[in-house]
Amino acid sequence: MGDLTIPTMDDIDIRSKKVLLRIDINSPVDENGKIIDDSRIKAHIGTIKELVDKGNSVVLISHQGRPGDKDFISLEEHAKLISKYLDREVVFVEDVIGPYAREMIKKLENNGILLLDNIRLISEELIEAPPQQHVKTFLVRKLAPLFDVYVNDAFATSHRSQPSIVGFPLALPSAAGRVMEREVSALARIFNAEDTPKIFTLGGGKVHDTIRIIENLVRKRIADRILTGGLVAELFSVAKGINLNPKNMEILEKLGILSLIPRARKLLLSGAPIEIPVDYKVEINGNVMEEPASKVTGVIKDIGSTTAEIYSSFIKDAKVVVLRGPMGVIEDERFKSGSKSVLKASLEGQGYVIIGGGHMISALDKDMKIDSSKVHISTGGGALLLFLSGERLPALEALSMSVVNSSD
Numbered sequence: 001m002g003d004l005t006i007p008t009m010d011d012i013d014i015r016s017k018k019v020l021l022r023i024d025i026n027s028p029v030d031e032n033g034k035i036i037d038d039s040r041i042k043a044h045i046g047t048i049k050e051l052v053d054k055g056n057s058v059v060l061i062s063h064q065g066r067p068g069d070k071d072f073i074s075l076e077e078h079a080k081l082i083s084k085y086l087d088r089e090v091v092f093v094e095d096v097i098g099p100y101a102r103e104m105i106k107k108l109e110n111n112g113i114l115l116l117d118n119i120r121l122i123s124e125e126l127i128e129a130p131p132q133q134h135v136k137t138f139l140v141r142k143l144a145p146l147f148d149v150y151v152n153d154a155f156a157t158s159h160r161s162q163p164s165i166v167g168f169p170l171a172l173p174s175a176a177g178r179v180m181e182r183e184v185s186a187l188a189r190i191f192n193a194e195d196t197p198k199i200f201t202l203g204g205g206k207v208h209d210t211i212r213i214i215e216n217l218v219r220k221r222i223a224d225r226i227l228t229g230g231l232v233a234e235l236f237s238v239a240k241g242i243n244l245n246p247k248n249m250e251i252l253e254k255l256g257i258l259s260l261i262p263r264a265r266k267l268l269l270s271g272a273p274i275e276i277p278v279d280y281k282v283e284i285n286g287n288v289m290e291e292p293a294s295k296v297t298g299v300i301k302d303i304g305s306t307t308a309e310i311y312s313s314f315i316k317d318a319k320v321v322v323l324r325g326p327m328g329v330i331e332d333e334r335f336k337s338g339s340k341s342v343l344k345a346s347l348e349g350q351g352y353v354i355i356g357g358g359h360m361i362s363a364l365d366k367d368m369k370i371d372s373s374k375v376h377i378s379t380g381g382g383a384l385l386l387f388l389s390g391e392r393l394p395a396l397e398a399l400s401m402s403v404v405n406s407s408d
């Protein structure tokens, strides 16, 4: 896989084997725990199908949420959806490493598929530690001896150094699955020095994460231009000395964003290529208005139309465009236009486009024409950003340590 030296499913003897397949089907759920977006589930169907078609028996593992969170639920509904999209039986096992799960794995015949329950039911899975430590966990020691091969297809979890991600590659012949392979090779492209200018369009609400990414992008001179939207834009506007009025300042303060002002100022003063909106779409007493950034009186909900036009013209000239985090509060149709404009400009431009994060992807209209040869829609959120900012992903490091073809 390029110069990353990660074994793929083509580099490993993977016929008629018992395969442990790590996927990321961590999905958004509603207040009743029902899955509301199954795109991560659909993404893995190709890898599962390929493994089953090659006569392997496949045991799937994934996490869903984190203990204590509302979305920390069992994988029963996920099993039904995988079965529906594969059009074959997927047996859900209400256990992870106990005697019942191990018995089911031992009994599994060729072409059979099991989905074990939420891997984060095992507390070890929440611990971040190096592969050498995780290979000694109960989780890895109980499961690894039951398998011939480990395949990691969970790109969206590749920024976590957890046992199911980094432990197994040291215990079993291992390879990246097709989703992982596709993500890494597409994303590795943007580090190609020849592909300039590179434009990062960064919005949304995870401002603490995003400023860290921006610091990396600037320090490593990866981004030629950073177009800000969402709460990220508000932070940089305030850092530049623009008065966004007390209502918006109060929101930023409540979210702990104002504490980031010194870091944002340092970036701006260093000459970082960070663009901020010249106008905003705001809400005033339930009405939508456009206001210049220097004279905002309402609550900021989206970038304004002049900003969308300027951003779009930059985007159209780019060789690589990365979009992550919406330009506005896209849950409300009235504040979707900024995100739609930058998406449209990206898809119409000549450059290679990478779109990540659940919200930006959900802003894609069905009628927007997507040329798959130049558009990559990533399954990753945090993992995507970390990869793009040049940080090493523990999953890839661990896979590169595994012994290719040691099953021969």
Ligand SMILES: Nc1ncnc2c1ncn2[C@@H]1O[C@H](COP(=O)(O)OP(=O)(O)OP(=O)(O)O)[C@@H](O)[C@H]1O
Residues within 6 Å of the ligand: 203, 204, 205, 206, 207, 229, 230, 231, 300, 301, 302, 324, 325, 326, 327, 328, 329, 330, 331, 356, 357, 358, 359, 360, 361, 380, 381, 382
């Ligand atoms: N101006 C704004 N004020 C308040 N919230 C905003 C604003 N602009 C965007 N948001 C909110 O940001 C949220 C999305 O941000 P987030 O950083 O989670 O993006 P994402 O692409 O979904 O990332 P991931 O998939 O990694 O979670 C949305 O709920 C949206 O309403």
Ligand SMILES: O=C(O)[C@H](O)COP(=O)(O)O
Residues within 6 Å of the ligand: 024, 026, 065, 066, 156, 157, 160, 381, 382, 383
């Ligand atoms: O959604 C994600 O980013 C991955 O599934 C990882 O989940 P986590 O942030 O709970 O570790």
